[in-house]
Amino acid sequence: MALAKPPVQDNAYTAALALLDRVPLIDGHNDLPYVIRKDRNAKGDVAAYGLDKVHPQVDTDIPRMQAGKLAGQFFAAYVPPNQPNPAGFALAQIALMRSILKQHDDVFRPGLSADDVEAAKAEGRIALFMTIENGSALENELDALDAYYDLGVRLMTLCHNDTTDWCDSATDAPRHDGLSSFGMRVVRRMNRLGMVVDLAHVAPKAMHDVLDVTRAPVFWSHSNAFSLCDHPRNVPDDVLDRVPGNGGVVMATFVPDFISQASRDWHRPAKDQYGKTPDTMDYAKVEAEIVAKAGPRPQATVSQYCDHLDYLAKRIGHDHVGIGSDFFGWVNPDGLEDTSTFPNVIAELIRRGWSEENLAKLAGGNTLRVLRAVEAEAD
Structure with missing residues (x-):
């Protein structure tokens, strides 16, 4: 993976840098802990990884986070759906972040x-x-939430790409018609603790169930608008229309298949009916076959990403939109190659006429509002 291309050095980019000097920028989702865990040299050792050096083969390190003007970063303790010891794996990832x-x-x-x-x-x-990405980390023990909270966890994504024992995933067969009764207890306990409920990866029916139950605003930490790109991980309009009433925030993500319909369509032969790559598939072989038949992968762009932000802002209001990159060391859009490129988003929106007030909300103001509301609802 190459480093970010030089940004367009115009007045909008200069204004974006100046704005981010004044207001906090918060990214709702980054999988760096998993990247460090799976690095063949570091194998989870933070010191061996050398986070203070640029890692051009991936997208996140300290120099580029600082260049991107970040003031807040949600790092995920990602638990793979097929992980045999999900609680232990989550704890190891929490230890890595500590x-x-x-x-x-x-x-x-x-x-x-x-x-x-x-x-x-x-x-x-x-x-x-x-954060914890995948509620399987509870191993169906509600009190585990209290332990995770005491360790410093402040957000949990209810599931990942597979349906769990209590929450239907957007990319798997449903088993609960949304959220089970235990899942509803999970949401209520998270409200009591002051832990953010994250609906990225969750099936639309489960999203509705959470919105029926929660007494606090929620996040979609890395999801886009389904109407612009029909990936099942994106949020459909009937759910979006309930976001203002909840007070939550949809954090638009940089994942190309969630931004670009062309990228999504190009990848379909490598995905199952639910939009994910089967574990048994030889992905490299299938991708080579796609290239031979359809040509190179269509590249998503920062402009297409901002189309999602525009759509969300118009549909649900500027008070309910944020940024959730989901950087995880894979292919990223043109103009959003790594964590140094967040100002490119602000610059593009300045060119589109977004006001400074609404840019400040997007950058971090909306996220801070939700965090404070979640804290206020805690017992």
């Missing part, structure tokens, strides 16, 4: 509340929020 905080305390501070983002911004640091 190691990042310890070894790079000059760059990161613990993100435990909205106030930590504003403090980090003032200090020139980044508030590191720990």
Whole structure:
């Protein structure tokens, strides 16, 4: 993976940098902990990985996070759907993130509340929020949520690409007609703790079930608009229309197949009926066959990404839109190659006429509002 291309050096880009000097920028989802865990040399050792150096083969490291003007970053303890020991794996990923905080305390501070983002911004640091991506990490024990919260976890994505024992996934066969009764208890306990409920990866019916149950605003930490790109991971209009009533935030993601319908269609031969690559598939072989038949992969762009932001802002309002990159060391759109490129989003929206007030909401203001609302609803 190459480093980001030089940005368009115009007045809009200069204004974007100036804006991000004044207001906090928060990214709702990044899988760096899993990248470090799977790195063939580091194997989960933060010191061996060398986070303070540029890693051009992936997309996230300290120099490029700082260049991207981040003030808050949600890092995921991603638990693969087929992980045989999901709780243990989640705990190992939490330990890895705590190691990042310890070894790079000059760059990161613990993100435990909205106030930590504003403090980090003032200090020139980044508030590191720990999240769990996949509720299988509970192993069906409700009290595990309390333990994760005490370890510093402030958000949980209810499922991943597979349906769990209590939550239907957007990319798997449904088993619960949305959320089971235990799943509803999970949402209520997260409300009580002050932990953000994240509906990325969740089936639309389960989204509706959560919106019926939750007493706090929710996140979609890395999802786009289904009307612009029909990937099942994107949010359909009937769900979007309920977001303002909940007060939540849809954090648009950089994943090309969620941005570009052409990219989504190009990949269909490598996906099952639910939009994911089967575990038994030789993906490299299938992709080579797609290239031979259909030509190179269509490239998503920062402009197409901003089309989703425009759509969301018009559909649900500027108070309910955020940014959730989902950087995980894979193919990224033109103009959004790595964590140094967040200002490109702001610059493109300036060119489209977005006001400074609405840009500040997008960058981090909406996320901070939800965090404070979730904190206020906690017992």
